[in-house]
Amino acid sequence: GQQLNQSPQSMFIQEGEDVSMNCTSSSIFNTWLWYKQDPGEGPVLLIALYKAGELTSNGRLTAQFGITRKDSFLNISASIPSDVGIYFCAGHTGNQFYFGTGTSLTVIP
Amino acid sequence: DAGVTQSPTHLIKTRGQHVTLRCSPISGHKSVSWYQQVLGQGPQFIFQYYEKEERGRGNFPDRFSARQFPNYSSELNVNALLLGDSALYLCASSLAPYPTGNTIYFGEGSWLTVV
Numbered sequence: 001g002q003q004l005n006q007s008p009q010s011m012f013i014q015e016g017e018d019v020s021m022n023c024t025s026s027s028i029f030n031t032w033l034w035y036k037q038d039p040g041e042g043p044v045l046l047i048a049l050y051k052a053g054e055l056t057s058n059g060r061l062t063a064q065f066g067i068t069r070k071d072s073f074l075n076i077s078a079s080i081p082s083d084v085g086i087y088f089c090a091g092h093t094g095n096q097f098y099f100g101t102g103t104s105l106t107v108i109p
Numbered sequence: 110d111a112g113v114t115q116s117p118t119h120l121i122k123t124r125g126q127h128v129t130l131r132c133s134p135i136s137g138h139k140s141v142s143w144y145q146q147v148l149g150q151g152p153q154f155i156f157q158y159y160e161k162e163e164r165g166r167g168n169f170p171d172r173f174s175a176r177q178f179p180n181y182s183s184e185l186n187v188n189a190l191l192l193g194d195s196a197l198y199l200c201a202s203s204l205a206p207y208p209t210g211n212t213i214y215f216g217e218g219s220w221l222t223v224v
Contacts, residue, residue, distance in 0.1 A: 043152070100151050
């Protein structure tokens with residue numbers, strides 16, 4: 001199946017620092033979504049991107065749909081302890097969404 | 110408004126048994142999709158349904174089947190359970206099937222353990 005390369009796999013940062021993670025694919029996607037998943041819960045939608053080059057913010061979160069349509073990044077500014085969790089990217093092509101392997105974020109107070 | 114609701118939240122089955130998982134989408138959403146998430150990995154697409162018709166199928170064996178009801182709720186059925194079927198099964202709803210620019214919203218999932 002389709003593979004999304006998500007990096008980094010894990011991050012350990014100090015509270016207040018900015019975070020950046022990205023997803024790349026060998027295929028073109030027409031939608032990119034970013035989710036956060038806490039242990040034992042379902043993924044929660046953070047940001048949705050529908051057009052190449054689109055830059056969208058949601059509070060301290062900013063995500064961009066790459067111009068080549070093969071990548072996307074998510075930035076978190078001024079991290080806080082509740083940002084802890086696993087972040088997933090998802091790209092849509094064909095008739096389904098494909099998910100990355102996740103970035104595990106740990107915020108050290 | 111209620112989000113996507115799934116039941117049961119946790120269940121344990123033995124190899125060879127059958128399981129049925131249920132999902133109610135967000136009110137007004139007509140499309141439901143199912144995903145399998147194995148520990149440490151991202152969700153993997155199983156099925157999508159819209160207006161009671163299958164609109165997409167992922168790379169899963171025929172032991173996996175699903176259906177959607179007139180009220181847009183859905184069931185995922187898995188026959189002849191294997192140990193490898195142990196996973197979190199996620200249901201997601203959207204207004205319409207892809208690719209119309211709609212996003213998918215997940216439920217809390219059903220944890221299936223096969224022993």
